[in-house]
Amino acid sequence: MRAIQTEKEYKAICARIEELLAVVGNDTPVTDQNFIELDLLSDLAADYEESKDPLQKPLLTDVIRLRMHERELNQKRLSELLGVSTSRVSEYLTGKTEPTLKVAREISLKLDIDPAVVLGV
Structure with missing residues (x-):
């Protein structure tokens, strides 16, 4: 799977994540298609955020x-x-x-x- 390349892709993925969050709940099975998509997109978004603004160690x-x-x-x-x-x-x-x-x-x-x-x- 490729990484997010642009801010536009990132925003589109975040929008899709918001849609999926409305459908996927704590009781959703991990084998559910929406759960799997949410998990993958969340990982992509987190990787992009880390590359653009890495977390700093707290002082x-x-x-x-x-x-x-x-x-x-x-x-x-x-x-x-x-x-x-x-x-x-x-x-x-x-x-x-x-x-x-x-x-x-x-x-x-x-x-x-x-x-x-x-x-x-």
Whole structure:
């Protein structure tokens, strides 16, 4: 199967995907013609999107801010949770310094952030 070459092809495939999403549901058998077509077109569209705008690794500062928002934590509460000063948390959030391995472990465990993100790998 060939890859999507142009934006026009991509838009046409996205339109077809939308049509198929209206027909295919969670209970649709994987052998159903519409399911198979949706699966193939979705893979093509995802490959095209990745080639045009590859996903960037999330920055630790952004992930920490997201978790703070989700858990309604302020810098003071986060500093208490991690066992560091509020000024140190501020430095992590601005990217001025990176957490030590011990603090990185705490960030991963207590904020439920993937260790690969915390370690930047």
